[in-house]
Amino acid sequence: MTEAARTAASHGADWVDTAPNYANGHAESALAPVLAEHPAVRVSTKVGFIPEDAKRIGVRAGALSESDADRGHCLAPDYIRWQIARSRRMLGRIPDLVFLHNPEHACQEGDIADRLYRAFLALEEACDQRGIPAYGVATWQGFNSGLFDLPLLLELATKAGGSQHRLRAVQLPVSVVHLAPVAQALDGHGVLAHAREAQIEVFASAPLHGGEIPDLITAELVDLISPGSTPAQAALAVVASGLGVKRVLLSTGSTEHWREAADTVGRPPLPPDVLRRVVDVLGT
Structure with a gap:
């Protein structure tokens, strides 16, 4: 992870995304030297999933209950x-x-608004105390499951922090496998369209679906999207062209792959007509 981040930062990347539970709980500390070497690079992290080495410490500090530690996920204000x-x-x-990390985790539909509101209150407090400048929501299934949408997030953020709330971004999977957000935006609705209207940054995660997508892209589809490109480039072009997508999150330690991306x-x-043809071919 350190070398992948160093490669990206050395070749113009201006943002690194991480989480406490990545790399077996060592991702944040592994990034520290890279961030020190490249102070202009911005960084986002997450709160939600609990690293194994933090469970016992968090309980002892009074930030975690034993049950939350056992579940491995927590968005209680004290833990945040x-x-x-x-x-x-x-x-x-x-x-x-x-980012709140997968707030939908083990949450029933009737409980999600209260969970998000209490978490937003804690995040707004952290912003007030200059602990962080802004926050967001990173989700895998929250939007596509209908458990929440961006208007609800904005409503809850306004309730927690007023009209000057610090909700600034959402992160969700966008790829040729997860095309629904792109398709919805072409028709003027869905999370990407709402984000653009509200000036919320969109971070597209898993754009190559764990490296599987290049093997799924046919030569005919590459020609439809971007003739002369590699399958990975064609897939990334679709993601980067999604309405309102601000950042495409990619992990690679290869300088060549980074430059291509x-x-x-x-x-x-x-x-838009190319994106519509891609949606017609692949579906959502």
């Missing part, structure tokens, strides 16, 4: 405050953004 402070120490700096993401977006 504790984990933000811990992330700051691990990263060696204040994160630029803290950066070149693709930096190109003008694909025309």
Whole structure:
């Protein structure tokens, strides 16, 4: 992870995304030297999933209940405050953004609004105390399951922090496997369209679906999307062209792969008619 981040930062990346539970709980500390070497690079982390090595410490500190530690996921205000402070120490700096990590985890539909509101209150408090400048929501299934949508998130953030709330971003999977957000935005609705209207940044996660997508892209589909590109470049072009997508999150330690990805993401977006044909071919 350290070398992948160093490669990205050395070749123009201006943002690194991480979480306390990544890399067996060592991701944040592994990034600290890279962030020190590249102070202009911004960083986002998350709160929700509990690293194994933090469970016992969190319980002893009074930030976690035994039951939450056993579940391995927590968005209680005390834990949010504790984990933000811990992330700051691990990263060696204040994160630029803290995402709630999969708030839908083990949550029933009737409980999600209260869970989010209480978490937003804690995050707004952290912003007031200059512990962090902004926050967001990172989800795998929250939007596509209908458990919540961006209007609800904005309503709850406004309730927690007023009209000047610090909800700034959402993170969700967008790829040729997860095309629904792109398709919805083409028709003027869904999370990408709402985010653009509300000036909320969209971080597209898993754009290559764990590296599986290049093997799924046919030569005919590459020609439809971007003739002359590699399958990975064609897939990334679709993601980067999604309405309102601000950042495409990619993990690679290969300089060649990074340069190819950066070149693709930096190109003008694909025309809507091309995206519609891709959706017609692949479905949602």
